[in-house]
Amino acid sequence: MTTTLPSPITEAAALSVAGDGAQRYALGTALVAAGADATVVLVEAGDHGPGIEGVQDAATVLLRGAPVTGLHARFVRSAAPPIHVYTRLDGACLPLGRAVAARAEPEPPASALVALQLERPLGRALLDLVRPVPAPGPMPDVDWVDEVEALPLRALESFALGWFPAREPTREAAELGPVPPALEAFHRLARLRPALLDFTDPVLERPRRASGPLGGRLVFAEWLGGGMDWSVPWPPEGPAKADPRVWHTEDPHGEPESSVEAEPLSRFLLQFTLYEALNSAPYQAWAPNAPAGLLAPLLRLLRPVPLSPHLPAHHAVRFHVAPGLIAGVSGDGREAVVTFGALHRAVLTPLADRGFEWRRFDG
DSSP states (O other), rough: OOOOOOBBBOOHHHTTOTTTEEEEEEEEEEEEEEEEOOOEEEEEOOOOTTTSEEOOOSSSSEEEEEEOOHGGGGOOTTSSSSSEEEETTTEEEEEEEEEEEEOSSOOOSSSSSEEESSSSOOOOOHHHSOOOOOOOOOOOOOOGGGTTTHHHHHHHHHHHHSSOOOOOOOSSOOOOOOOOHHHHHHHHHHOHHHHHGSSSOEEEEEEEEETTEEEEEEEEEEEETTTTTEESSOOOOOOOGGSOOOOEEETTTSSSEEEEESSSSHHHHHHHHHHHHHHOOEEEEEEEEEEEEHHHHHHTSSOOOOOOOOOOTOOOEEEETTTTTTEEEEEOSEEEEOOOOOOOOHHHHHGGGGGGOOSSEEE
């Protein structure tokens, strides 16, 4: 089916939509005209990266820049004139449609950030025109999967060094004290890739002693603001103390209930890191009801990671990977919840034609 693209118009014609007495403002690279009839927003075409101003996806346009007091009310008052969005392209302007302010600060802040939600999402052809997909460049390989079973810490190191960018640490390395060798190795790796300690639900910079239903323990990671945590027996016990079992504790500050994870610490740390990397990836896609018939051919193109399901009592996520891509899959065999995390938009783009009902798609 042929998709009809909107006809380009001149910038002067686009700005005239604002009506009489229009005042013009610069908001980052965007030009905004606030008039009696409408607020007109002109943004630059191009893929500027997630969270950067411009077209973000089929439904979202982000504005960012120094605050403009006279403009702020246009994006927070429900009674404000309608917002019309255009993209500058090849010396002309393409209309993207009307929008509403989905997110704006209630008062003029130190820097302006406005997320505009288009009333009608852009079709694929128009999105690719105003936000073309750039070439991804080299992506990290997935040879580390071969080492998961025998050398999980080496697999973790290879994955982390390839997936996370090198940068200067923003904090001094914490004094760990006595910890299992696998946890010490994780923290050494975090000094090379500080992102490992910056997750929403991170491995703790300083593990702490605690007690629980199974005995004394060393807590090394938390989730949901401390609503659950992971620990190892402490003091170390038995022949497995070099790579101890991991305890998962629900409600540790109320009525704790602990269970033993299927993976020992070394493999659990890889499992934990994959899950957090998936959920913090710069580009994501999520389909909550993916039919097995559509999902199975796709997964055959990826490499399964030989680990037990993560969070078995909650999501039971199994991981599959390809260069620059992590897939987390949980389901009952007939349909599944599938989440993709990618390092580059171009890695996700081919998934658009797979027939899934995407609840989110950054490609």
